[in-house]
Amino acid sequence: MNDCSAITLSHVSKVYSNGTIALQDLNLVIGEGQFISLVGPSGCGKSTVLRLIAGLGEMSSGSIHWGRGHAQRKLAFVFQEAALMPWATVQDNVRLPLKLAGVGKAVAERAVAEALEMVDLRGFERSYPRELSGGMKMRVSIARALVTKPELLLMDEPFGALDEMTRSRLNSDLLELWSQKQWTVIFVTHNIYEAVYLSNRVIVMAARPGRVVADLPIAAPYPRTEAFRTSPQFNEYCREISHALSQTAGSPDAQRRAARKAFV
Amino acid sequence: MPSGGLLVKHLFSSYSLMRGLTAFLLKFLVDRLTQPVRSSSPSGVIATSLFSSFRSFASGQMLQNRSGKPAPVRQWLLSPDLIAPLVVGILVLVIWEVGVRISGIEPYLLPGPLLVMQTLVQEWGTLFPSLLTTLKITIVAFVAAIVSGLLVAVLFTQSKWIERSFFPYAVILQTTPIVAIAPLIILWVRQVVPGEKSTLISLVICAWIVAFFPILSNTTLGLNSADHNLVNLFQLYKASPWQSLLYLRLPSAMPYFLGGLRISGGLALIGAVVAEFVAGTGGTRSGIAYQILMSSFNLQIPRMFAALLMTTVLGVLIFALLTLLSDILLRHWHESAVKREN
Numbered sequence: 071m072n073d074c075s076a077i078t079l080s081h082v083s084k085v086y087s088n089g090t091i092a093l094q095d096l097n098l099v100i101g102e103g104q105f106i107s108l109v110g111p112s113g114c115g116k117s118t119v120l121r122l123i124a125g126l127g128e129m130s131s132g133s134i135h136w137g138r139g140h141a142q143r144k145l146a147f148v149f150q151e152a153a154l155m156p157w158a159t160v161q162d163n164v165r166l167p168l169k170l171a172g173v174g175k176a177v178a179e180r181a182v183a184e185a186l187e188m189v190d191l192r193g194f195e196r197s198y199p200r201e202l203s204g205g206m207k208m209r210v211s212i213a214r215a216l217v218t219k220p221e222l223l224l225m226d227e228p229f230g231a232l233d234e235m236t237r238s239r240l241n242s243d244l245l246e247l248w249s250q251k252q253w254t255v256i257f258v259t260h261n262i263y264e265a266v267y268l269s270n271r272v273i274v275m276a277a278r279p280g281r282v283v284a285d286l287p288i289a290a291p292y293p294r295t296e297a298f299r300t301s302p303q304f305n306e307y308c309r310e311i312s313h314a315l316s317q318t319a320g321s322p323d324a325q326r327r328a329a330r331k332a333f334v
Numbered sequence: 335m336p337s338g339g340l341l342v343k344h345l346f347s348s349y350s351l352m353r354g355l356t357a358f359l360l361k362f363l364v365d366r367l368t369q370p371v372r373s374s375s376p377s378g379v380i381a382t383s384l385f386s387s388f389r390s391f392a393s394g395q396m397l398q399n400r401s402g403k404p405a406p407v408r409q410w411l412l413s414p415d416l417i418a419p420l421v422v423g424i425l426v427l428v429i430w431e432v433g434v435r436i437s438g439i440e441p442y443l444l445p446g447p448l449l450v451m452q453t454l455v456q457e458w459g460t461l462f463p464s465l466l467t468t469l470k471i472t473i474v475a476f477v478a479a480i481v482s483g484l485l486v487a488v489l490f491t492q493s494k495w496i497e498r499s500f501f502p503y504a505v506i507l508q509t510t511p512i513v514a515i516a517p518l519i520i521l522w523v524r525q526v527v528p529g530e531k532s533t534l535i536s537l538v539i540c541a542w543i544v545a546f547f548p549i550l551s552n553t554t555l556g557l558n559s560a561d562h563n564l565v566n567l568f569q570l571y572k573a574s575p576w577q578s579l580l581y582l583r584l585p586s587a588m589p590y591f592l593g594g595l596r597i598s599g600g601l602a603l604i605g606a607v608v609a610e611f612v613a614g615t616g617g618t619r620s621g622i623a624y625q626i627l628m629s630s631f632n633l634q635i636p637r638m639f640a641a642l643l644m645t646t647v648l649g650v651l652i653f654a655l656l657t658l659l660s661d662i663l664l665r666h667w668h669e670s671a672v673k674r675e676n
Contacts, residue, residue: 124570126566145570149566153563155581155582155585157588171572198666
């Protein structure tokens, strides 16, 4: 990892039309090649950060500065749902970004094959999304993000809807790809273990108003093995983040929300 | 379908019967047109109507039994899907026939089914060309409704202002009773286009008015129902409005549009028949409604029944064909056409 910053968010605020303050005076410097996780309670604006970086929606104030040689078009977004076009085959779904960019068919086909290879989905080119399992759909979604060869990967709780085994499998696959390609990744999750296992930096956010309350480096070296998941060091990081999160749950508002969530 | 109270039973039985027969005939056609699909079809669980079995054929699948093995045609012929409504239909027809014979009711009040069939065969030469005339009007109006409905729906989604300004008038067009404005339309068209073509054009316009709205409203709804995440994705990759329309909105609208087609297909026929009724004996003297009207004037009630039966069957065929089209187009992805085992 080098010190060159990829994105700098300065004094970013976002207020929705109903008056909800999604983000208040957020300052964040994201280094090139970092794997950053954003964790925090619902409504803390972690998804809003991703959407603002992606250019989906305007910020109310502040600015986002892109590092030298970076541009918004080199980013890719992975949503919580796979968000595939149900009427199109796996192949056509993955090809979509290239098709929209007007890339020639031959070039696109090679890129699609490469992307599917990366997520281990060769042989499913002609399948339709409904024929795939949840994990496989997510792989297609990731392949679609990778097909443009992005430098910045924005992932909004991509594995949130998956079962634990599929999730940890996809976690290690993602980490392997990241170490090969050296992308910058911003990863939103509810899952502390996932955040610690994947990232070299975890940002803990609090809600109402959305803000950063802790910024913790995860110093464990890559590649991270299964053994890391059970190490004392791993547990220590989890405990630390857990503690930071519990601080954020102090306001009565947050408690109410937590109670409501438990009820649901 | 225009039906008197006396006809309800008859129409009901011929309706389900026709579905079964259509299903059977289409099966051979479909098997040649489409490849078998991997998944299974609904077995006994929702198999309460013939229609479900028709749909499994329509999707190009062999009907499968509970164990998931493909069942041969012979097994389908023995399945409750076909047998149950067939038994009901035959029973009703038999009771009707016997009732008519025992009570000695005059044929000009209620003819028995055998007499109706006999009349149908005898009068085929005069009735069938009339039916074809009505069918021609229906098809022209339906195609016009498809093209105009689709275009206007696309126009609506391009600008919220256009939709706001014009949608209420589309609703008014729909809610105005066609029987009430048909004479006006016939009158006006006659002013503009004198001569032979005049009535034909006014009939097409009437049928179009009835068929247009379901396609417009369904397609508009569909075009606005694209998955929110996919809309974001298209935005992210800087898709042009044209690309969004072509690759996202139109495919998303497909199931809604096809649903609209199934409603409008039948409505176009009804519109054509109603308009023919209004045009009456002063009209083209050729549509099936004219034959129904003339038969009733002349107290040829069995002939009237025969003409009605033909109209009903035509309506069912139109619906069945549109359902088949819908299932073939959506079979890979949409819940309405996807067959599941549970």
